[in-house]
Amino acid sequence: MTTAARRPATLDDVARAAGVSRSTASRVLAGNGFASPTARERVRTAVNLLGYVPNPAARALVHGSGVRLLIAVAGTGPAVLDDPYVDQAVAAVARACAPHGLGVAVQWVPLGEPERLTRLTDDRGVAGLVLLNTTPALLDLVPRRLAGRAVSIGIGSATVPSVDIDNGGGTTAIVRHLYDTGRRRIAMVTGPRWLACANRSVRAYRALVHEAGLPAREVVGDFSATRGYAAAREVLRRWPDTDAIVGISDATALGVIGRLRADGVRVPDDVAVTGFDDIPLAVTVALTTASHPVRQIITAAATMVLEQRTAPETTVFPSTLVVRGSA
Amino acid sequence: MTTAARRPATLDDVARAAGVSRSTASRVLAGNGFASPTARERVRTAVNLLGYVPNPAARALVHGSGVRLLIAVAGTGPAVLDDPYVDQAVAAVARACAPHGLGVAVQWVPLGEPERLTRLTDDRGVAGLVLLNTTPALLDLVPRRLAGRAVSIGIGSATVPSVDIDNGGGTTAIVRHLYDTGRRRIAMVTGPRWLACANRSVRAYRALVHEAGLPAREVVGDFSATRGYAAAREVLRRWPDTDAIVGISDATALGVIGRLRADGVRVPDDVAVTGFDDIPLAVTVALTTASHPVRQIITAAATMVLEQRTAPETTVFPSTLVVRGSA
């Protein structure tokens, strides 16, 4: 480590050290363009010696490409950003971005004013866009500039490809499992109504209970454990003979279980409870749920925009039923 | 919204629309420098009209300041990044960065090769550094260039200020509560040994049990629920008469409870269990824990580096005992 406390090297330093011109050095680093093996070699050496790392700001400036991915999360209030699911998404995207020299920012977009998205994307620092909990209105507002550099997690559109979970299939498997194990009064704690992907779960639930001639019992939730905690009581108050509760998310289910146990209701003996996603904590409470590789899904989405891979309109990840103790 | 699908406005556009020179426009936006009220006004109008947002890459280039904050997480393997605590940290920092036009990246730094940090910070795209789970060796490697733009969450050093939780105090309160409620065989599922801030909790635990003439019973954990799940069984195998288990984190405690319940051990009747942090899920399982505004703490750290506030060497956030059902 003879490298003194110098300022980080620039391309000029590298070129000088290698005895070539800046352009040649640039070409070698870009990989494309021509360069003699000798030049290539000498530049490589200089780079290592100097510990050269390209300045992403300069690169972004000349390419007009931006320096960070924006994760735009739609919702009724800034509190949507408090969701651990969002945390996970941000972290996963940040991880995918790091090797590309890009950063991540998250911002909330109010459901009522989708135009706010435009203000966010007008920032040329934005190199790409990841939409979370999106609505069709929002999808339509993605600017041309970001064509091919935007992706939605959930529903997509003709111009914005999406990466999604088979919510319907997952929920169907869960409800069917409940039915097959003898449950006949199956309630559901849903997600917010405006959220398209959550609604697919709700619709699957409705279709199934309807088909089986069972009553549909729905309480609106918001994915959170806290809401699940409250919703459980509401379910049992409205329909005391309920024998199963389907949670729209694992957190919801964990909240439901917490409340039931606190109220002396046995799980799964009296009431079966299911979740959705299979978060790490699920195993510790033996939660029956549907498993999805959320991290991978988000990484896939981030990679799509980072590598500009022309993606199919929709990539659907499967949902796998995981039967544990709670149902 | 007459704004056509144009390319985002540049400072030149603003200057032209305002009928002033680029420099004047720049001065007005910077806030400092001279500018007549008239000029100021006209530039403001133009900015709003055009929806102008400065290009952060250009700005970073001229200032040599970087375009993203780096969150460096020390650990034995890349799996440290899978921790929900890290997720939360990344998301909180990303949130704080967004209004500043900065992004966030996360990278893992192997415990054995702290020099890897240097390679990361040599990237001029790095505007600031947030250290997580850091070690003294790592702290010493923070380059001069980042002086005043680095902060550690946990232990700090003379050159790197830190934002920290009063782990010792929190743990003391927890163990004392356990003792006061009659527990005399108190075990602890610790964090990894190399982690200084977790060790403060362990030391507090040891001091207290020692002082009370109780045996110290420690099983090494890693903050995860999964590890807590396994550790619970180990504790009861080694010391069957244990009547309380202190978890180094809420996730650990949740894992412990899961395992105990699965094994027919009653919580808190047979064994009391406590956590640390007070994550949202804690309330749903009635976990007794110590509460810390983690999000706020991380936001405070991020703000320190974003606003270059000359910070005291260490800012300690208090820990508050929250007694719920589990102990």
Add this chain to the structure above:
DNA sequence: CTGAAAGCGCTAACAC
């Protein structure tokens, strides 16, 4: 108080 001019570090034509 304001404008002209010189770069920040890098890339991409375009000559040599």
Add this chain to the structure above:
DNA sequence: GTGTTAGCGCTTTCAG
């Protein structure tokens, strides 16, 4: 193959 040149959008002396 390689060097020269002209910017990307912005800030900041330095003259007016």
